[in-house]
Amino acid sequence: MFRVELLPSNSHAQPGWSYVADRGLGPSKAATAPTLGRKRGIRDAGKGGDISSRRANAIARHIADLDRENQRDVTIPVPVKQAKEAGARKTREKTTSNVRRILMSQKTFKNHLDDEEAAIAAGGGGLSAVQIGGGGGANMNAAAVAAAVKAGKDAVAATVARRSSTPMTTPSTPAARRKRPSAAVTATSTPTPAPSQPDTTDAEAENDTEEPKPKLLKTEYDNDPLLQSYAPKMPSDRIMQLLLAEPALSYNASRVAPPHASQPPRNFCYMCGYWGKIRCGAFF
Amino acid sequence: MGTSKARAAAKPAKKAAPEVPSRRIPQKTFIIDNGAYTMKAGYASSDATTTEEALSACTTIPNCLVKTRDNRIVVGPQISSTVNDWNEAMFRRPVEKGYLVNWEAEREIWEQSFFEEKATARNKGIRIPTPEDTTLVLTEAPNTMPVLQRNTDEMVMEEWGFGGYVRCLGPTLNAWNEVHSLFGDPLRKPETDILPADCLLVVDSGYSHTTVTPVYRGLPIQRAIRRLDIGGKHLTNYLKEIVSMRQYNMVDESYIMNEVKESVCFVTNDFTTDMEKTWKANLKRQAASDDSIVVDFVLPDPNANKKGFMRPHDPLLAAKKKKGALSGLSSEILSEDVLVLGNERFAVPELLFRPSDIGMKQAGVPEMILQSLSVLPPGLHAAFLANVLVVGGNASIPGFMERLEAELRQITSSECVVRVRRAEDPICSTWLGGSRLANNREELSKVAISRSEYQEYGSGWAGRRFAGNI
Numbered sequence: 001m002f003r004v005e006l007l008p009s010n011s012h013a014q015p016g017w018s019y020v021a022d023r024g025l026g027p028s029k030a031a032t033a034p035t036l037g038r039k040r041g042i043r044d045a046g047k048g049g050d051i052s053s054r055r056a057n058a059i060a061r062h063i064a065d066l067d068r069e070n071q072r073d074v075t076i077p078v079p080v081k082q083a084k085e086a087g088a089r090k091t092r093e094k095t096t097s098n099v100r101r102i103l104m105s106q107k108t109f110k111n112h113l114d115d116e117e118a119a120i121a122a123g124g125g126g127l128s129a130v131q132i133g134g135g136g137g138a139n140m141n142a143a144a145v146a147a148a149v150k151a152g153k154d155a156v157a158a159t160v161a162r163r164s165s166t167p168m169t170t171p172s173t174p175a176a177r178r179k180r181p182s183a184a185v186t187a188t189s190t191p192t193p194a195p196s197q198p199d200t201t202d203a204e205a206e207n208d209t210e211e212p213k214p215k216l217l218k219t220e221y222d223n224d225p226l227l228q229s230y231a232p233k234m235p236s237d238r239i240m241q242l243l244l245a246e247p248a249l250s251y252n253a254s255r256v257a258p259p260h261a262s263q264p265p266r267n268f269c270y271m272c273g274y275w276g277k278i279r280c281g282a283f284f
Numbered sequence: 285m286g287t288s289k290a291r292a293a294a295k296p297a298k299k300a301a302p303e304v305p306s307r308r309i310p311q312k313t314f315i316i317d318n319g320a321y322t323m324k325a326g327y328a329s330s331d332a333t334t335t336e337e338a339l340s341a342c343t344t345i346p347n348c349l350v351k352t353r354d355n356r357i358v359v360g361p362q363i364s365s366t367v368n369d370w371n372e373a374m375f376r377r378p379v380e381k382g383y384l385v386n387w388e389a390e391r392e393i394w395e396q397s398f399f400e401e402k403a404t405a406r407n408k409g410i411r412i413p414t415p416e417d418t419t420l421v422l423t424e425a426p427n428t429m430p431v432l433q434r435n436t437d438e439m440v441m442e443e444w445g446f447g448g449y450v451r452c453l454g455p456t457l458n459a460w461n462e463v464h465s466l467f468g469d470p471l472r473k474p475e476t477d478i479l480p481a482d483c484l485l486v487v488d489s490g491y492s493h494t495t496v497t498p499v500y501r502g503l504p505i506q507r508a509i510r511r512l513d514i515g516g517k518h519l520t521n522y523l524k525e526i527v528s529m530r531q532y533n534m535v536d537e538s539y540i541m542n543e544v545k546e547s548v549c550f551v552t553n554d555f556t557t558d559m560e561k562t563w564k565a566n567l568k569r570q571a572a573s574d575d576s577i578v579v580d581f582v583l584p585d586p587n588a589n590k591k592g593f594m595r596p597h598d599p600l601l602a603a604k605k606k607k608g609a610l611s612g613l614s615s616e617i618l619s620e621d622v623l624v625l626g627n628e629r630f631a632v633p634e635l636l637f638r639p640s641d642i643g644m645k646q647a648g649v650p651e652m653i654l655q656s657l658s659v660l661p662p663g664l665h666a667a668f669l670a671n672v673l674v675v676g677g678n679a680s681i682p683g684f685m686e687r688l689e690a691e692l693r694q695i696t697s698s699e700c701v702v703r704v705r706r707a708e709d710p711i712c713s714t715w716l717g718g719s720r721l722a723n724n725r726e727e728l729s730k731v732a733i734s735r736s737e738y739q740e741y742g743s744g745w746a747g748r749r750f751a752g753n754i
Binding site: 062247258 | 349350351357359374375376377380385386387388389391392411426427428429431432435438439440442443500503504505506507509510511512513517518521522525526529530535536538545550559563592626628629638640641642644645646647648651652654655660661662663664665666667732743751752
């Protein structure tokens with residue numbers, strides 16, 4: 001749109017006063033003064049990051065397109081049985097009401113998903129409640145398992161911290177050479193080592209312990225915290241039973257999360273497929 | 285609150301009661317791995333000694349209705365024999381996003397595949413003459429909605445009335461396969477009874493999605509199951525979209541583009557280098573070298589009854605063709621349509637590892653494995669990382685395994701052994717595991733329900749039982 005306005009005829013600043021935008025000094029004032037246009041500010045709000053809502057919509061549409069079975073919407077009816085063919089097939093006594101209901105149902109996956117989301121939002125009503133709720137026992141189980149997972153993580157974190165303070169040792173030092181027997185000792189002292197872990201070093205270590213060399217095993221470095229190796233224990237049978245007894249997650253909960261380390265987005269040219277910084281207007 | 289505990293307490297008592305032998309699960313076992321693209325079906329054979337023998341009983345059937353260009357509608361099992369012209373073929377699949385949603389279509393496909401009255405050459409080995417004397421092992425994708433599970437149970441037991449029935453997660457069946465030799469573990473002893481692997485992390489990359497399932501002694505650990513919403517369908521559609529934009533309009537040619545994808549696509553181990561190799565400005569320099577990535581795909585010609593195929597790229601062909609008959613090329617070559625595929629070959633399967641390339645906010649397959657393990661006790665991490673089994677059609681993409689192993693190695697702790705293996709037959713591996721489970725009658729009868737039980741307790745009970753609550 002064109003706008004007509006009267007420009008001042010003299011360009012030099014005049015003494016006196018004029019209106020200026022109040023950019024303010026305090027953060028509260030700075031926040032109220034948008035640097036960009038008002039509309040763009042609204043569009044970007046709450047989207048997190050540099051992605052505009054228009055862009056997000058375009059991506060969602062693109063992903064939905066990739067999920068399509070056919071490019072165009074087509075209805076492919078199930079072919080009607082010929083009388084001859086129908087006779088050739090086994091005649092069943094009768095169809096139950098359940099079967100009739102299922103066959104008549106025209107619900108798509110989207111409909112079912114919406115139903116499930118609604119049921120979960122309403123506090124786990126309907127059919128999903130049976131499996132998702134699970135009663136008090138399940139809650140207790142979840143707490144126990146969570147505790148087990150957390151305890152293990154803490155231990156890992158502790159060892160990582162300890163290890164990071166460990167000075168680098170070359171394999172030729174005697175301390176490092178003695179490391180393996182001590183590792184074997186700790187491994188055998190654990191009640192249940194990982195059964196199906198075919199670690200070659202583990203196998204060697206076991207061979208070492210089988211040989212009757214108790215003198216070699218006992219050294220003054222045995223209790224050196226720098227040389228202790230840590231292998232997380234297999235969880236107990238009870239924990240495993242609790243883990244296996246847990247109910248299935250919902251469809252949305254089982255979707256994989258965004259990548260942990262944010263990779264820089266890669267952009268490609270739509271025509272040649274090579275790296276491209278500019279997105280041409282064909283899609284976005 | 286208290287009821288579930290009471291139920292759990294009642295369970296062992298129930299098992300100990302002499303009820304178990306009285307439960308009659310029919311000996312004959314039929315296994316259906318009901319995938320979105322194809323279903324894998326067949327009887328479990330008890331006397332098969334080798335994997336090949338057992339697999340010979342497995343038949344792969346397209347799980348769809350096809351509408352061809354001349355408006356014929358063809359149902360699953362007849363497709364391979366009747367459809368020759370795949371141009372503009374349209375599909376209707378009863379399995380949507382990996383989950384069996386539309387039973388109207390699925391029933392028709394099952395009827396024509398398994399329940400024909402007469403035995404013919406086509407349904408040999410997959411006909412079920414008497415469902416009431418047959419135990420059905422049916423797979424489902426992880427995290428199926430309870431409503432869909434109940435629909436499935438009701439259809440199987442009320443429409444066809446199988447004598448015995450097991451519904452289980454597809455990936456878990458892989459644990460019953462002989463994976464020790466695959467991973468190069470020494471066999472402990474000649475085992476007589478078939479037991480599942482202790483710890484197996486199953487990556488199932490199929491048509492609709494890719495899932496990670498930690499399987500512990502044949503049972504899934506539900507809290508750690510993760511799903512990436514990218515499967516073979518997305519790759520095909522992505523390739524279709526790119527090619528339609530750059531070369532010919534192929535938007536209606538899903539089937540043909542799937543063939544193109546299967547024959548040309550590969551997973552790169554070095555994205556940046558391969559990208560440079562295929563850059564147009566670098567092509568001239570590359571032309572002399574043999575390891576050029578660019579290939580030609582000659583599109584199928586149904587009128588001449590010719591199939592599509594791949595061949596090395598000939599940069600001069602386009603120029604020669606412009607000259608037409610003067611160039612001295614045969615009319616056959618002049619009439620063929622060729623797609624030139626460069627970076628499309630590896631940029632498309634790259635989505636499995638970098639979903640962010642199309643803006644999808646989901647982690648790639650290697651990180652998905654880590655996310656799955658992160659909710660498990662650390663004591664299990666090493667055992668699962670050392671036993672990663674990849675199944676599903678995408679496992680056959682060249683380079684997939686190498687890339688997965690390399691990336692997984694990079695992001696895991698150096699103390700863990702990382703072993704990633706592809707199943708011998710990645711597509712039928714789940715079915716094969718089911719057939720081995722079927723030979724362990726004791727384990728099978730633990731998970732199966734019989735027809736009379738279903739009639740007595742109903743579908744709600746069946747659902748709870750398959751969920752492991754009873």
